[in-house]
Amino acid sequence: MGHVSLERLTYNREIIHVGEYVLEIITYPHPTLRHKSKPIKRVDTALREVVREMFELMYEAKGVGLAANQVDLPIRLFVVNLEADPAKGEELVFINPVIRMPKGTEENEEGCLSLPGLYGNVVRPKKVRINAYNLQGEEINADVEGLFSRVVQHETDHLDGVLFIDRMTESAKVDIDGELDMFETEFKSRRETGGVPNDAVIAARLSEWEAKYC
Numbered sequence: 774m775g776h777v778s779l780e781r782l783t784y785n786r787e788i789i790h791v792g793e794y795v796l797e798i799i800t801y802p803h804p805t806l807r808h809k810s811k812p813i814k815r816v817d818t819a820l821r822e823v824v825r826e827m828f829e830l831m832y833e834a835k836g837v838g839l840a841a842n843q844v845d846l847p848i849r850l851f852v853v854n855l856e857a858d859p860a861k862g863e864e865l866v867f868i869n870p871v872i873r874m875p876k877g878t879e880e881n882e883e884g885c886l887s888l889p890g891l892y893g894n895v896v897r898p899k900k901v902r903i904n905a906y907n908l909q910g911e912e913i914n915a916d917v918e919g920l921f922s923r924v925v926q927h928e929t930d931h932l933d934g935v936l937f938i939d940r941m942t943e944s945a946k947v948d949i950d951g952e953l954d955m956f957e958t959e960f961k962s963r964r965e966t967g968g969v970p971n972d973a974v975i976a977a978r979l980s981e982w983e984a985k986y987c
């Protein structure tokens with residue numbers, strides 16, 4: 774399950790510029806949040822810069838995890854620091870994550886940097902095993918629970934185009950309908966004023982990244 778793609782990962786130390794692309798956290802309902810990310814086949818200097826930048830954006834937003842789709846990139850990786858603070862905790866990078874062996878269930882409140890200010894309860898497996906690679910090409914194999922388990926599940930969902938609001942119960946979703954409408958209205962107006970490109974432009978950029986890394 775997913776292991777073959779992990780083993781095809783190659784590491785390339787040549788310098789490739791990210792170009793003019795500036796990373797920022799995109800918000801619901803940006804279409805890239807619904808894009809299913811493809812496995813990464815190579816890691817280069819530009820990708821390491823992207824990861825560094827993702828940590829910075831995550832800290833600015835006081836988050837504990839950030840997936841590549843959330844910075845409008847279609848690649849299968851996410852970053853985590855459970856302390857949300859560069860001076861504390863451990864910076865972890867998960868490339869091509871695969872979640873297996875779910876055990877138990879647990880309900881807890883979640884939020885998301887792509888839905889700022891919105892919170893809701895989500896039921897998820899209590900413990901999972903996560904298998905991935907880090908930036909050095911070392912395999913990560915960990916049995917996780919508590920906040921760590923919830924974060925890796927939330928972030929892996931992002932890579933599949935799934936948001937935590939999709940996993941809320943129907944009755945809980947009714948409570949956030951108004952807030953989602955506000956996100957949608959704001960996104961529409963940002964688009965109309967040129968703050969967000971149209972779907973075709975976004976799709977073309979995602980294809981370019983996929984051609985380079987996937």
Ligand SMILES: [Zn+2]
Pocket residue numbers: 884885886887927931
């Ligand atoms: Zn999120």
